[in-house]
Amino acid sequence: MGDEKKFRALLVSAALLIACIFSYNIFGEYLRADIFEYIKRRAYYENVLKNKGLDLREGMHWRKKQ
Amino acid sequence: MTRDIRNIRTAILSVALSAVAVGLLFNNQTPVIDEQAILRELAPGASFTQKGGTPPHYLSEGLVAFNTHDISPSVRGYAGPIKTLVVMDRQGRITGLRIIDHRETKNYVHYMETPEYLSRFIGRSVNDPLEIGSDIDGISRATISVQALARSVRESSVKAASDLLGVRVLRAEAGRASEHAWIIYTAYFSAAFFCYFMTRHNPRFLYTRDVSLVLGLIIPGIYLSTPFSMLQLFNMVLFGPSNSYLWLALVISTAISVLLAGRFYCGWICPFGALSELLGRLPVRKWNISSGSDGDWRRLKYPALGISIAAALAGRRPESGNYETYVTLFSLSGSYLSWGLVGLTLIANVRVRRFWCRYLCPVAALTGLLSRSDNRYVSNSQCPMDNRPGPHISECIRCNRCFVRTERTGEQNG
Ligand code: SF4
Numbered sequence: 001m002g003d004e005k006k007f008r009a010l011l012v013s014a015a016l017l018i019a020c021i022f023s024y025n026i027f028g029e030y031l032r033a034d035i036f037e038y039i040k041r042r043a044y045y046e047n048v049l050k051n052k053g054l055d056l057r058e059g060m061h062w063r064k065k066q
Numbered sequence: 067m068t069r070d071i072r073n074i075r076t077a078i079l080s081v082a083l084s085a086v087a088v089g090l091l092f093n094n095q096t097p098v099i100d101e102q103a104i105l106r107e108l109a110p111g112a113s114f115t116q117k118g119g120t121p122p123h124y125l126s127e128g129l130v131a132f133n134t135h136d137i138s139p140s141v142r143g144y145a146g147p148i149k150t151l152v153v154m155d156r157q158g159r160i161t162g163l164r165i166i167d168h169r170e171t172k173n174y175v176h177y178m179e180t181p182e183y184l185s186r187f188i189g190r191s192v193n194d195p196l197e198i199g200s201d202i203d204g205i206s207r208a209t210i211s212v213q214a215l216a217r218s219v220r221e222s223s224v225k226a227a228s229d230l231l232g233v234r235v236l237r238a239e240a241g242r243a244s245e246h247a248w249i250i251y252t253a254y255f256s257a258a259f260f261c262y263f264m265t266r267h268n269p270r271f272l273y274t275r276d277v278s279l280v281l282g283l284i285i286p287g288i289y290l291s292t293p294f295s296m297l298q299l300f301n302m303v304l305f306g307p308s309n310s311y312l313w314l315a316l317v318i319s320t321a322i323s324v325l326l327a328g329r330f331y332c333g334w335i336c337p338f339g340a341l342s343e344l345l346g347r348l349p350v351r352k353w354n355i356s357s358g359s360d361g362d363w364r365r366l367k368y369p370a371l372g373i374s375i376a377a378a379l380a381g382r383r384p385e386s387g388n389y390e391t392y393v394t395l396f397s398l399s400g401s402y403l404s405w406g407l408v409g410l411t412l413i414a415n416v417r418v419r420r421f422w423c424r425y426l427c428p429v430a431a432l433t434g435l436l437s438r439s440d441n442r443y444v445s446n447s448q449c450p451m452d453n454r455p456g457p458h459i460s461e462c463i464r465c466n467r468c469f470v471r472t473e474r475t476g477e478q479n480g
């Protein structure tokens with residue numbers, strides 16, 4: 001690969017990294033909150049609902065009703 | 067190029083103004099904090115009255131509590147007040163405290179907020195110095211913020227103890243001794259600025275720039291961990307200027323230098339610039355990049371600056387616009403992505419001189435846009451920015467190696 005191509009690849013990678021950093025700065029908190037919520041729901045399903053023979057969707061419905 | 071720069075300047079200004087307007091219209095709510103709930107955690111079992119009186123406070127049997135911001139509102143950290151809830155016993159001794167709101171940069175203050183760090187204040191009396199570097203440990207990468215925290219706790223505790231508890235405060239005016247960081251920075255900056263002018267008059271002094279680069283790495287980089295960054299400007303636009311002397315020294319000295327000497331900060335002071343340049347001096351073959359592609363890619367830093375400004379000001383959150391490698395590197399804190407960018411740009415310098423400064427740095431973009439033209443900078447083969455002959459002033463970091471002293475001899479430095 002010629003110098004010019006390597007240089008372009010380097011700059012494009014740096015620009016992509018910067019784009020990811022901006023996205024992470026702006027949306028990171030929401031994403032993290034969503035992920036934690038999902039893990040909590042999943043843990044509740046694994047520990048409680050699965051033992052009652054319910055799937056995640058039914059379990060949520062059942063939980064809301066309860 | 068000059069016309070291009072003028073257009074970019076207008077575009078960046080429009081982005082900044084629109085972002086401020088969007089921020090004020092849509093993102094201007096202050097969070098509601100339940101101080102009573104926090105007090106229940108700080109003093110379990112105690113039942114506090116509603117907040118009232120002068121200065122505003124909560125009372126419980128044997129304890130008084132207050133928000134430092136209600137008593138010392140003028141004390142500001144890097145980006146505004148650091149609001150702290152303090153619980154004190156009737157003898158004027160701190161029994162609990164928690165930071166309840168601040169806008170400091172997370173990179174710098176994550177340790178300051180921890181119970182482990184705040185426990186250093188517990189048990190201190192209003193007669194103790196409550197001073198960073200004296201009875202309270204500093205945090206080397208959060209100088210401005212911890213000093214503001216200590217000062218707000220000290221001032222509000224003294225006022226609360228004397229006005230509410232009738233405790234006689236024996237301690238005289240304190241808190242000045244530890245605030246010497248700004249003196250060190252100002253002395254270093256002034257010396258470098260003096261050398262900059264000397265090198266314009268006599269190329270024999272060009273070596274002083276190398277000394278300045280090394281000191282830049284050590285003083286604002288490693289020792290103070292506070293290189294000038296866009297965060298300081300975002301904080302100022304959104305929340306007003308800090309009253310930390312170091313903050314003032316950083317912002318004022320950089321502003322003066324931009325007015326008088328364009329990108330002097332980049333070429334003489336910036337610790338990341340220094341590190342990049344030193345890496346670029348390693349005896350490794352540099353990539354051969356065509357002048358056209360080099361020129362085109364150098365513009366990349368302007369949209370990056372624009373997005374950074376828009377993200378920080380529209381969301382009224384300085385950290386949203388932060389992708390600055392020197393903040394990550396010298397605060398020793400950042401996401402994996404930020405560290406990835408630090409690694410990539412540092413390695414790139416070995417093959418492409420001052421890679422970060424030429425193509426990506428938002429401070430370089432901003433100071434370049436504000437530089438006044440000076441056609442005595444003609445560039446030559448030793449240019450640390452690999453500028454082609456007759457560069458636009460926005461790309462010159464004022465190393466003075468090519469400075470043409472037309473007024474006397476017409477000869478060139480270097
Ligand atoms: S154009 Fe001249 S003064 Fe500017 S960085 Fe290059 S060599 Fe130094």
